[in-house]
Amino acid sequence: MQHSEVIHNSTLKNVIDSIGNTPLIELNRVFTASNFKVYGKMEAANPSGSLKDRTSVNILKEALLLGYIKSGDTIIESSSGNMALGLAQACLYFKLKLIVVVDPKINSHTKKLLNAYGAKIEYVTKPDPEKGFLGARLQRVHELLENIPNSFWTNQYGNKKNPEAHLVTMKEMFGALEDPLDYLFVTVSTCGTLMGCADYISQNGLKTKLIAVDALGSILFGDEKSNRLIPGHGSSVKSNFLDKNFVHDAVKVSDLECVKGCWSLLKNEGILAGGSTGGAISAINKYADSIPKGSSCGMIICDRGERYLDTIYSSDWILDNFNSKDNNLSFLNNE
Structure with missing residues (x-):
């Protein structure tokens, strides 16, 4: 009788210890037209589902x-x-x-x-x-x-432990790669994640260019405040963390671009993610002409998409909010 191989996995003491050490995934289908690589840090794999x-x-x-x-x-x-x-x-x-x-x-x-x-x-x-x-x-x-x-x-908007948490996030991401990233795209709200990434890049003397992904209608990178549909990124008030001296550039994305990015990630990679992640996908596509051939880019898959089934992943909701002659909604077709 052939015995099956027994695999011994390490155990964790509690659910809190399962936070972090999330996978880094090469997104090699959603950016096939580009001459650079993109890696996604799968923060949706955390136990409550987000960064x-x-x-x-x-x-x-x-x-x-x-x-x-x-x-x-x-x-x-x-x-x-x-x-x-x-x-x-x-x-x-x-x-x-x-x-x-x-x-x-x-x-x-x-x-x-x-x-x-x-x-x-x-x-x-x-x-x-x-x-x-x-x-x-x-x-x-x-x-x-x-x-x-x-x-x-807890004051996520001003507590220094917010950006500090993402020194570890970046240590994991950069530790998984043979060479440092050339570009890192980070969606912004409190800017805690962005500045945690900036601190890691600065402390380690890296040449990684940090690109902020902000929402149209957010005031963080220069827009006048306006209504937004997609929660979780952008802000109507100034950030207590943001230092633009550490940010190489910023890309603005619309609500519809967030939706399109989410659907593209789902259809091409099989990853169901939230609105800010879709924003990062669209931002990379918008910035692609400025990224040299052969570069490596990183982004964060911030959260799971299940909580957006009634909005971002609902055809009815999309048609209610974006159905006009100026918007191309062909991504809704089952291809």
Whole structure:
């Protein structure tokens, strides 16, 4: 009788230890017309489904270590989705309560996940006249902090542990490659990820050119504020982290370009990812003429696409929001 081979895999002590060490995937089908390579860091493989798992745990671990919080305390954060889910998972593990302040752009799948994790959802329904929904969410955070004893704001918008978390993300990405990347495309919102990448590049003396991917209607790289449909990237308020001296260039992408990028990644690579990832795909295509032949590029696959099934991956939603003679929606055809 032939015995099957037994494979011994290492075990982890808890779900928190499973965060990070995500795969790096060569995206060799979605950019076939280009003369350069693109690698995607699969942050969607983190246990709650996004890059924000790293940020959430990095902030909470320090707060626990320094005694800012203890078991039973209440964590409060403003989030459009991914940070909320990363915190929801981590708070359950660390025995912390969680209140997430959201606005109408949060999608139904994320709300269902937050309810499953036991997080309390606090809604703001009207944008701040100057600072939009983000400004209104932050104002509500401060009101809650004043009224809830033993509460703590993780403050993804200003806590230095946000960018610091992504020194590890970059160490993993660059460690998996024989040579440093020539270009790194990073979508921006709080700019924590962007500046964590910038810090790694600077600290290691790399020549990697950092390209920010921002949303049309976001003020981070020069636009006037306007309404946006795709959550998770862009911002209506200035970043506390952003230092443009470390950014080689910026590319603006529209909501529809985010959608098209998502569908292209799905159809060509079989990867179901979120809106900001689609933005990065489109940004690389828009920037392709500026990338020398033979270059290597990196991007981050920030989150899973399941939470966007009712929007980005819904033909009805796309037709409702983008069906005009000026928009080419041929990607909706089953080819």
